[in-house]
Amino acid sequence: MERQAANNQPSSTQPSSTRKLVQPHILEEWVGKVYTTICILLLVVTIVAIVFFVSSRGLTTFFVNGVSLGGLLTGMKWDPEGDIKLFGALPFIFGSFSTSILAAVIAAPLGVCAAIFMTQIMPGIGRRVLQPVVELLAGIPSVVFGFVGLSVVVPLLRDIFPGQGIGIAAGSIVLSIMILPTITTIATDALAGLPFGLKEGSYALGATRWQTIYRIVVPTTLPAILTGVVLGMSRAFGEALAVQMVIGNAPHIPHSLFESASTLTSVITLDMGNTVSGSAHNNALWSLAMILLAMTFVFVFIVRFLERRNKR
Template identity: 70%
Template sequence: MKAMDERPVQVGSARSARFKKHHAEDLAGRSYTFICVALLIVIIISIIYFVASKGLATFFRDGVSLGDFLFGTTWDPEGNQGEPMYGVLPFIFGSFATSLLAALIASPLSICASLFMTEIVPGWGKKLLQPVIELLAGIPSVVYGFIGLTVVVPFMRNVFPGQGIGIAAGALVLSVMILPTITSVASDALSSLPRGLKESSFALGATRWQTISRVILPTVLPSILTGVVLGMARAFGEALAVQMVIGNAPHIPRSLFESASTLTSVITLDMGNTVMGSTHSNALWSMALALMFMTFIFVLIVRLLERRHRI
């Protein structure tokens, strides 16, 4: 009887010890997660505050007009032609032009690649293309820029009018850089489709291409657009590769084959030639603030597309 009385006590104490251990592990995991999330929020808020405080100083402290800054076409921070001018419209135009053109070039290629891997030949097609896509995603941007400078620019110079550098060359380089992003998002969307959706289309007598064009692509269109927006955000923030092939001319080009410049390339070129706290330096921070604002816009568009996809 004594041994039988001791056994429930031992089992109860063991359960209590395991419960305490699991509770301690759960508490430690929650605490660690909370600390990481809080640190991440603090870092994001600090970056936004720092960039905003520096960027807004151009308008509130240095007296530069916001309208002249956003819509001015003359960038002359040294005042070589009179008083300094800080018009960034040519750089905004260059950023949007290269990003949009790169998305237009990369989107059809990415959609076709994802359809090839998931719908046409999902077996060996994915084994062949997946490593290539991953390789493209892992190449440094300076390598893309160097290849663009030695391959794309001479090709553009021999085929089209101009010196080869310009919006078109920058867009071609960016299209290859953002192709893995769009392809990965589109492939994941196509892979997650219910199998019954395609089988129902086949059962109604539709061919493979009719199923792809009229059933599959309309269904995953919001996800594909999400990938395109993410690719544009990647292209919009790229600096080094674009800087090497776009020509870095501070004016609005009249054709795709003329030299231009982007917000990121100007920041990269001028950041080492300014004094911290000067109007020129603050103007560069204002461009960084504009880039960050556009990133928020891209994220908002992605969230809206995801919500539409869920609905």
């Protein structure tokens, strides 16, 4: 009985050993929380600093140089070095939107069809062959796409259509190839994540494979597919070097797809190194960068909206 009572009594060494086990666990948890908090704060500070810097420089055009927002957004003439300084950015805005939209129109069907092939028709070959090729395509530098477009796409368009081959069409084709991996990857993940019994239920009701794909699979994953398309457009909207090499960089609104044009990114990269900091021309370029930043936020909001619809 005395031995049993002694065994039931709490050992004096137990709190000590427990304390030794608990203290490293608490220390690791504390270090993890501090490290995560520092990383999050660093990201927030970086984003806020970028927005503040670009906005402060971009707004100088309106408050110091006296350029109106309406004149910048709707003006047709860009001549910041002339006797009468003109800051009309509408041709650049038109060029950015036209190339991005046309690139999405070209790349979206190709990317969705490739994703359907890799996940619904021949998943074995798709995962072994096509998926590595798509990932390799995503890693190619943009300057390589620009050289390929200048060496292949522009001469091909020159031989088939009237004009020099450079213009909106060449820029859109190059951008469509660049954003194809983004659309394909997101569409593939969405199609591969479908519930297992969804297709089987369609087959059980007598639907064929193609009926199941375009009536069940694609409508179910449509918000996720649209998310990939919007992300691809965001990538195309902010691309500079590849488009600059094939679009012609002419500051006017083209009358056809085979005329030279310009984008917001191309005019910024071409003119920023030739301006003096603080000048009206330099401030106007920062205003164009602010427009690009605002459009990036718009694309992000659209993606978040589509993700919420997908979750519902």
